[in-house]
Amino acid sequence: MILSSMTKNGGILTAFALLTTGAVALTHSLTAQRISDQEKKQLAEQLQQVLDAHHYDNQLYKDCVIITDERLGPRPEQIIYRAYKSDKPYALVMRHVTPSGYSGDINLLTAVFANGEIAGVRVTKHEETPGLGDKVEVKKSDWITLFKGQTVLGEDDNRWAVKKDSGQFDQFTGATITPRAVVGSVKEAVLFAQAEFDNLFAAANACQGGQE
Secondary structure (H helix, E strand, O other): OHHHHHHHHHHHHHHHHHHHHHHHHHHHHHHHHHHHHHHHHHHHHHHHHHOOHHHOOOOHHHOEEEEOOHHHOOOOOEEEEEEEEOOEEEEEEEEEEEEEEOOEEEEEEEEEEOOOOEEEEEEEEOOOOOOOHHHHOOOOOOHHHHHOOOOOOOOOOOOOOEHHHOOOEOOEOOEOHHHHHHHHHHHHHHHHHHHHHHHHHHOOOOOOOOOO
């Protein structure tokens, strides 16, 4: 009787463990899919902020190059998305970072057309001072939108500085370091895109199937 009872209880515990494991696995699977879907949605929204969807006809988040280049900042890898229109290279959307913010790294997303003109710029992450440096956020001011339509004429293009440094971009009242860092980083990203545009489109796709 005791052996029978132990066997029965063991079977119940095993069944319970299997059911619990299965439930956890199912929950994880469903949650992982929702997280993945949400991440793709957020990425698509970010990309469309700097490059309107009518400018390309491929699935932008599925076509990218992962590269290490000091012109895009000190991180070991940066992602560059490639936009095509009618199967022709049309624009690059680059993730880049500057470590020169007042409070540390400022992460940016910059889109550049084939002719070197900026389609848009957004700050995606920063730790700048609220009420001062955080004006680089589009929800705090329109300053970041003023890059649209600009281009860089070369390393010696002196327009690419804040007005305090004799350039064309406004600094913020009480905060010069933050806009100075953003202007410098965007300038380097644009120069990088201008110099490497064809090479980047010739590179193998690092996102094919990887972000399904």
